[in-house]
Amino acid sequence: MAEAVLIPPPMRPAASAPAVTTAAGPARLAVAQLTAWYGATSGVRDVTLGFEANTVTALIGPSGCGKSTFLRSLNRMHELVAGARVTGRVLLDGHDLYAPGVNPIQVRRRIGMVFQKPTPFPTMSIAENVAAGLRVGPRLNHAEREAEVERALRRAALWDEVKDRLHRSALELSGGQQQRLCVARTIAPEPEVLLLDEPTASLDPVGTGRIEDLIHELKREFTVIIVTHNLQQAARVSDTTAFFYLGELVEAGPTAQLFTAPARAQTEAYVTGRFG
Amino acid sequence: MTTDAAVLPEPAPQPAAEDRWKALRMVSRGDVAYRLVLTLLALAPPFLLAMIAGELVRGAWPAIRRFGAGFLTHSVWDPVLGEFGALPLIFGTLYASLVAMLVAIPLAVGVAIFLTEFAPRRLRTPVATLVELLAAVPSVIYGLWGVFVLVPLLRETLWPVVRPALAWLPIFQGAFYGPSVLAAGIILAVMILPYIAAVSREVLLAVPAAQREAALALGATRWEAVWTVILPYGRSGIMGAVILGLGRALGETMAVTMVIGNTHEISLSLVQPGYTIAAAIANEFAEAATSLHLSALVYAALVLFVITVVVNALARVLIWRVARGSAAGSSAI
């Protein structure tokens, strides 16, 4: 089990170098002994995992295995549910996001999330939607905001399709376009990590393909973590894959290796489709 | 959470990056203020209710001290002598509402069944909208119509025809001049019908389709399915709708005072004039000469307040049980 899992060394307040190293280089995000609770039961237990900068990590596993719960613990969304809490540490560049005194609202400005169902704000135009995340950052004047909106839309591969109708309602877009709009909205405030929770689950194959191409582009600037039900998608887009089962991290490692020569029998059973 | 992960700045970091880590600890004060403001605004209804109850008791106190519970059982209302007994008012309020319910309930439930079961699809929304429109007409307009259309109609057209057959009944005895409990009851029926119909309709819509299908599968006609299965299923909700209508009828003022005759008399006869608490207040308050008279009217208002609060609470309990607290159920009120 130890070979493929990225483990941070014992924690001391970070002096200089980031506290976590991986096989390849410094980890952007690192998770240590994370357990997410719903009241007295745990949704995901004792997970220790690292995410390298500018990589795509896929979280796979059957329904109810805890991968979405784990994802939502990373940007402190899990605790929004009544009675929910998290124990353990999530380290962004060595800083524990769950340290006492840390404001979850600020955490969510550093780690962005795109959800399964596209959720454009219905009363806002396309441009206003993209700029929504900018309102809680440093003040921008009109020209700066317009420039940021264009930049985000370009990086989300949506600019050409909407540049002539920026002030039209976001609801006029198709499902795939709305999802790319949500991506643009999420990346506009320049988070460091992008969490994608089954982003293509409600899209058609064309829309899905577009988002997957987008992910390849996005990893140049962000660290991407994607939860997906679709094993082929995981194989297509990710560099690293982590397999969850029944609330535990079973195995994690380079995608190619996990799919062709997994270390655990459970992993092999899942990726070959014997259960799921 | 362990405490050894204290956030320490990395040596010689960029100032901007340093600020970003400090920002992680910033407190959001807006949330506290927002919740506080909203809580204060939300306290308005309890404040108002307390004030209403308090002011009513305060205004009624002289009359309460003077008459006590006898106010509710005595019949003499004489402002000159300073004697005030509200029994005719209470009787009239209940009697007129009873008449209204007897007329409105079959019609309203019939409309509800029509809208949910028998009406052609295309007619459902227009007819439902028109029925709702009945609720939008202001009370004073019903009163106006009552004074100039309904009462003359009853007096000149209907009564001469019906009198030979019915005048021997105690409820139809006496000379009919027009303004009467009957006229008030009919107008009240029209006014409360949309409320009973709307809530009944929602209750019937909430009956699971499986119930109707089961009855039809057993060979029942559409009507039999309604009568034997659907209506019983929605029984407590419809009961709630009826009590809701009662609550409204008890408090109606303008239309009633314009057609009921405004007389402090108790009579079983529908064709005699009568009085309700609301009508008496509307009619006498402006001209009340003594403070005791005013206080007696406020006492009557207090009685009406208590009756309607109790009746409405009862209605809501019944409807809530059926609608299970859905917002749609309570917004019909």
Place this chain on the structure above:
Amino acid sequence: MAHRTSRRVIGALMTGATYGAAALALLPLAAILAMLILKGAGSLNWDFFTRSSVPLGESGGGFAHAITGTLIIVGLACAIGVPIGVGGGVFLAEFGGGPLGWLVRFVADTLNGIPSIVIGIFAWTWIVRPMGKFTALAGAIALATILIPIVARTTEEMVRLVPNSLREAALALGYPRWRTSLQVVVRTAGAGIVTGCLVAMARVAGETAPLLFTALGNQFFSTRLLEPMAALPLQVYVYAVGPYDEWHRQAWAGALVLIILVLTLGTVARIITRGRRVSHG
């Protein structure tokens, strides 16, 4: 065989009876609207809208003071009641799960069932009696007392309809709760909230009883909030029960104007929500 036929006959009869119930229920509506137009339309002339009451016995005159009075009193009632009601409604939707929420909800529903004449008496003892005079302000406060619980409940309903996914999306962007609530949730519910306010406005515009001992009514044209003021439903009532034919004629016209006002507000409310529903897809 005979039994089955008689069941069918009964079924057909009762079906017809429900048709009859619907027709009978709508008959008064048709009759009232027809009467209003028949008896009132003829009197809607320029004088009606520009002149106020004239001395007893004279003919002519109009309802300008009453129409203006209703606009002022209802406007003031909304200025007071809508912010409080909407605030209360947003509280109920966002923070209303606990005991305070249950209390406010229960009280609001109770207030909604109190007869408007009782509210009028309340406003009289609370405001008119201490002030020693009848005022438009007292009338507006009475109407606001009716408005607040209605607006609170409809606002709560509309805000609850906003899907949780929108809330989550805003929170995931790092919005604090207050910003999520105001700029996303309440804004999305905006059209529905406005509709609720318009419907409540239509309701209080037609109320007479709360104004009887607060605004009292006024023969003369007045826009002063600390003096008695005429109002449309009040004026209709006074003229309808008065002894002069001239007054009756004007009462019908006033009633027609009142019903047009109420129906217009209601129609605008419906149009707003229909427009929104289309764009939600």
